[in-house]
């Protein structure tokens with residue numbers, strides 16, 4: 001069972017939902033556990049997926065996912081980042097991305113890379 005973390009900034013949530021809809025076959029056919037930050041998780045659920053929801057990003061959700069990465073409990077991170085917006089929890093976001101590099105966890109930060117990573121599961 002692989003665990004995939006999904007996170008999307010507000011400006012990128014529509015693209016995240018589109019991604020989930022487009023890749024339903026792959027995401028449903030694999031033994032995957034999905035974890036997500038709070039609001040992203042609610043939208044993922046609404047798209048028909050089972051998901052473990054953590055705190056909302058600004059309240060510590062990115063930090064929770066970062067901790068799981070450090071504990072080697074996450075196999076892939078799909079992070080739909082909005083580079084055109086400011087985020088009060090920027091330090092948490094950098095921590096999450098840094099820990100992906102520390103622990104060699106595949107990290108997609110835009111839809112094009114996310115598609116390539118997900119195809120790697122096939």
Ligand SMILES: O=C(CO)COP(=O)(O)O
Pocket residue numbers: 007008009010036037038039040041055056057058061062087093
């Ligand atoms: O802020 C986020 C990622 O940095 C996402 O948090 P939400 O999924 O709660 O909107």
